[in-house]
Amino acid sequence: MRLIATVLLGCLSFLTHADPVWFGASNASRELYINSTLDMSSFKPLLERFVELNPSVRIAYVDVNTLELYYLTVSEAENPSASLILSSAMDLQLKLVNDGFTQRYVSEQTERLPAQAKWRDEVFAFSYEPVVMIANKNAFDAGEIPDGRQALLSYIRQNDEQVSGRMGTYDIRKSGVGYLLASQDARQADATWGRMLEAFGSHGIKTYCCSSDIIDDVAKGDLVVGYNLLGSYAAQRANNDPNLEMIIPKDYTLMLMRTAVLPQNAPNQQDAGLFLDFLLSDEGQALMTTEELLYPIRQGQSQAHFAMPLGPTRTIKTVDLDQQLLVGRDLVKQRRFIRSWELALELSSGD
Amino acid sequence: MWRKLPQHTSALEQSLDYRHSPSLRGRFIVVGAFTISLIAVLAIKLVFDYSERLADISYDRLLRSALLQMDENVGQEQGEITIDIPWSAFATLAQASEDRVFYKVESSSQGFITGYYNLDSTPERPREYGTIQFFDRRYSGETLRFAWLERHLTEPDASGTVRIVLAHTRLSREDMAASVTQQAVELITLVALVSIVLIIIGSQLVLRPLHRIEQLLEERTPGDLTPLTLKTPRETYHLKVVINDFMKRLQTNLEELENYTGNAAHQLRTPIASLKALAENARDIGRPDEQRQALEKIIEQCEALSDTVSFLLNQATISHRMQSQVMGLIDLVQPIQESCRAQALTALRKGVMLSFETTLDEAIVVGDIIAIEQMMQNLIENAVRYSLLDDHEETKEVVIRITPLPNIFRVEVIDQGVGISEIDKQRVFERFYRGRYDIAGSGVGLSLVKDIAKYHKADILLSDTLPHGTTVTVDFPTFQFRGDHQ
Known part of the structure; x- marks a missing residue:
């Protein structure tokens, strides 16, 4: 697969990804690169809140299309530019994990996630x-x-x-x-x-x-x-x-679930974990609804503002975050x- | 005479001897615990092997099922071999929830069709078409479990083979094996610990009757030799019986000893009193010739006393021998002949001829030579003594005879003395009884003879010799093999 990916990369090399958008103080001591498919408008409040809580971290946020993001991550396997990959393409994220491009991350926050919202402790869902x-x-x-x-x-x-x-x-x-x-x-x-x-x-x-x-x-x-x-x-x-x-x-x-992975060999893994923990924390999850951004993965949150627009009678077909996605x-x-x-x-x- | 056992067991326990003695209970516990631990270790080893096999069997089924589902969906499209992997195949694999999945589909005509290009698809064992092989192989930094299948294509116009390899990581297998092992190990450890505890408790219970016997004996007053009456389990019943038996013997011995000592003292007191009287008499007599006569009487009395003391000593020696020596096979002829020989000269000096008559070369019985010699000495001395009492001036003869009879050897000592009255025959074997006080002797000679005969399981009988005299008959049972092999 890696071979095929490399071949495809030749065609995709024109994809010079956009310049990152910076959050946080320019004199912050640490930099965290996030590659994401999330539209900036849906994510900005979360990023701003994070740098507010962690003033020593400066985030470089790069918005990429799902497929491009996958190929970019694979091509950068040896030397990843981003420490955190956020994508709505669950299948591509899972494939990154299955094919060994990601690493394990375990924290108090990831332990709180229900089993169906993570796989191998390498890919974590943060919103529905x-x-x-x-x-x-x-x-x-x-x-x-x-x-x-x-x-x-x-x-x-x-x-x-x-x-x-x-x-x-x-x-x-x-x-x-x-x-x-x-x-x-x-x-x-x-x-x-x-x-x-x-x-x-x-x-x-x-x-x-x-x-x-x-x-x-x-x-x-x-x-x-x-x-x-x-x-x-x-x-x-x-x-x-x-x-x-x-x-x-x-x-x-x-x-679907929006998921996050930490690429192997990525720089500043510590802050990537910190940011993931923030996304999964009570505050991060609550912010998703109060700011009308996303549907949080932990449904226990109060959702007065931005309730999941689903009645009880609907037939929900949740896409499982497991090996079936490889098919x-x-x-x-x-x-x-x-x-x-x-x-x-x-x-x-x-x- | 009887000292009580040390009261303070702590002092007992502190003694070096006690500490160096092996503990029955300790041994029991150590051997039990060791055996149980050994079994537990073996069981755990078995569980380890078994749990891995069990996990492989279970998850190989998943892998096989997924592989077959893939295989069913191999087909032909516009002349090309292709595969439409069913979702269900990977839903099956998703039961091994955390395991990464890799696969590769190839055909002999087209080569790589789909999957992971650099996955090694060579089979582990010699290729056999249509048969699934399972094996472990490393890929992508982990050991994977592979299912391998190659088969001939059955589609029309298609020729050659298609090969499918499906692999997943071993995480779920290891989890399952670990959980099986963990549960089993927990269970085995629990059972082993409980068993060891039971052994410790059980050993306490098993040895409790012994402790009770020990305690009872310890609490007894000195000299209390009555039988133990406590109820004991069957296993210690015999011990109790042996202890009781032992105490009975001890009691008997003790009584005999007390009796004997009392009588001996009594018997010695009389001659000593008379000795004293004689000595006083001698002191008070003025005339030297009378004084000399008195002194001779004193010497005579002293000799008699000395005889009595020797008899008592002999008696003590023989009693001790009989209680401590183990009897062996002996030739009866030899000690009897020896006794005759030893006394022949002394007897002859007194005018008594000893004659020894037997046709036997040897007479084997179970017995003790020293005791037999002592017995014969007493009997012969007695016979000689009684022979001399007869006033007839003819030559006196004492005959010692050994005759074989069925199952017994009869030893007879025949004298032609004055004989013993019927009343005395009943009593001569009593200790310190003297038939007649006019003959020297301690009165212990025949009672010792009786003890020795009894010890040899021999029957003793007094009868009259015709026309006058006494015959002592001792019948020794012959030694007979009573082995079961005969």
Whole structure:
């Protein structure tokens, strides 16, 4: 796998990652590099609070796309630039652990985590991420907004022209988390997934790298609906934009976890652990809800502000943080899955 | 005479002797504890081996199941061998919750298909198509458990083989083995400790009857030789019986000794009193010839007293011998002949001829030569003495004869003296009884003879010699093999 990764890296070498955003005093004695897929807006308050608590640490925060982040971490295996990797692509994070790129970390905070929220004491979940759809209310008549995949399919059938070219989802070739969501959809409900792909393909769905871009286009009215988005982003935006409606699919809702790993041989592992402990601490977890950033992994927290938008009757399909995730990343399976996705969406693999 | 045992056991325990004596209980506990520990160690070793095998068996099943699920999904797509790994295969592997998973799929025609390219897929044992092999091999810094399968392709148009290796780390196996081992070790240790405690308690209980006997004996007043009456378990019953028996013997001996001492003192007092009277008499007599006569009487009396004392000493010697010596096989002829020879001259001087008659070369009995000689000496002396009392002037003869009879050797001492009256025959064997006070003797001679005969399990009988005199008959049982092998 490492060989393949290296080959792929050749193509990805143009990915000079963005300059880091600095937090904390410039004269701080220690520096902590964090590579993350989290949008800055969702993470800034946590970073600021951390440097406030630990004035001797200065954080360099680098925002990277999930797939790029994976390849970057693998390519830097010998000499990692970042000491902490945060990603929503659970499968890629788990693969990093399985393939030996990460190291163990045990602390009071990680010991408090439930068993399903960590694996081998090397990858730790710090927040939940329900997978949702988002719709522009203006595009729908009252009560017409679909509440699930079946409803979306029938809406597409009935409103052919209205939805053509005005739906968006992840480009699974570019986004690691996009691929994960699609492959989990295929695993959970293969027939529904097939019909969705067909409907998306025949109505010219637009593909994106990132959740925020899709939500932007839905908010602008370019899209009427976005499919398979990360719940925390969608909720943040829907709370602040009366035109947006977040849809929790009624048939089943995928539940991801955002996870953190500590790369092997990374510098300043001590502060990486310190930051992870902060994320998992009562204060860090509470901050996620009070600042309306993320859905904390420890559900015992009071969630008056930013409650997980799920009723008790919903069917939650939590993606397990274990070896099963490796199957989706099998070379042949991945190639076949992307090929069939491209074929269905009538996208040429050539360009 | 009887001193009580030391009262202070602490002083006893402090004595070097006590401290250097092996402890029965200690030995029992040490041997028991050692045996139990040995068994425990062996059991733990077995558990170690077993738990590893058990863990491998359990988790190899998982690995096999996952491998077969993968194998089922090998197929052909546009002329190429490919595999669609089922989610369920890895869900199976996820039961080994923390173990990293590696795999590789290859075909003989295409080479690497999917998985980890640099995973070593050569089989551990000679390749056998269609058979799963399990083995341990290192990869990515850890020892992995491998399941290996290579089989011929069955798809149409496909030729050659497909090979699947699936491996995972050994963490769950080691956890399982450790937990099995830990539980077993805890259990074994507990059982061993409980057993050792039980042995310690048990040894206390087992030895308690001994302590009770010891305590009872210790608490006794000096001279209390009554039997122990406490109830004891079967195992110490015999000990109690032996102790009681021993005390009975001690009691008998003690009584005899007291009796004997009393009688001896009594017997010695009379001659000593008469000696004193004679001596006073001699002092007071004025005439030298009468004085001389009195002095001779004193000397005579002294000789008699000396005889008595020798008899008493002999008696004591023989009694001691009989109580302490172990009897052996002896030839009866030899000591009897020896006694005759020893006394023949003395007797002859007194005018008595001793004659020894036997047809036997040897007569084997169980006995003690010294005792037999003593017995014969007493009997012969007695016979000579009684012979001399007869006033007839003819030559006196004492015959000593050994005759073999069925199962016995009969020894007879025949004199032709005055004989013994019927009343005296009943009593002559009593200690210090004298048939007639006109003959010298202590009165212990025949009682010693009786003791020696009894000691040899011989029957003794007095009868009259015709026309006059006494015959003493001692019947010794012959020695007979009574071994079971005959």
